[in-house]
Amino acid sequence: MCKNIVILAAGMSSRMKKSLAASNTNEVDHVNIGLLNKALIKLGKENRPFLDYLLFNIEKAGYENIYLVVGENADEFKKFYGKKERNNSYKSLNISYAVQYIPENHQKPLGTADALMQLLDQHPKLINDSFTVCNADNLYSIEALKGIRQVVNPNAFIAFDRDGLDFPLDRISKFALTVLDENLFLIDIIEKPQQSFLEEYQNKMGAFYVSMNLWKLQGSEILPYLKSCPINSERNEKELPTAILNMIIKSSTKVKALHFRQHVPDLTSEADISILQKNISDFF
Secondary structure, three states, X not given: OOOEEEEEOOOOOHHHHHHHHHHOOOOOOOOOHHHOOHHHOEEOOOOEEHHHHHHHXXXXXXXXXXXXXXXXXXXHHHHHHOOOOOOEEEOOEEEEEEEOOOOOOOOOOOOHHHHHXXXXXXXXXXXHOEEEEEEOOEOOOHHHHHHHHHOOOOOEEEXXXXXXXXXXXXXXXXOEEEEEOOOOEEEEXXXXXXXXXXXXXXXXXXXXXXXXXXXXXXXXXXHHHHHOOOOOOOOOOOOHHHHHHHHHHHOOOOOEEEEEOOOOOEOOOHHHHHHHHHHHHHHO
């Protein structure tokens, strides 16, 4: 079973920075907003980084090897999780870093597909292995993390039932809806769908199935599509869902959906911080 997990933590947290700047909140006054990475926002009774709580669930789910994709300045991460580039011991976990370098003529990282491609360049042993991929700003449950780790399919993802997600419908529309075939294999992903499409989708599928970017992938199968992934013209990024869809369309690879009906706390804006404080206080 899969023992490797990749945590994507190199994003610049633009929406969170804007939200914090607009609110003048004291929630995270110990963080320099200009250097903020959402995964390092301190929460809970012990005032620990959000990433600690995700790592706790990851450890309980049975993972061993953590690959943390960070930006070019990873000093704040290394204060908590080890200064070596590879094989830092953190509780029972083994943490290694990969750096997502920003291309020339770009102001920010080039997206999640680029992040995973740079990880595989820096840790090529994963090309011949399977691994889970997740966001650094979602608090996935132990059950969901264990489910995706133990699934027998080499490529899979968690399809979260909208009715289990404690978000209003307008926020759900900002996530990625997934379209599945009768055997629960992925056939399409719709990013930020229009309201009219949501109604049509529900009538056809009977429910909303949302991707919160919790994937299991086989390195050698996804790598060619990471390399050839086009840049989204609107967001100016290479997006992992696009690479995965291209893999499905252009090869015989199938991506299995696992249904989960539960909430996934999401750290996007200032309002999410107090919600997460409560989640963490209740369960940690």
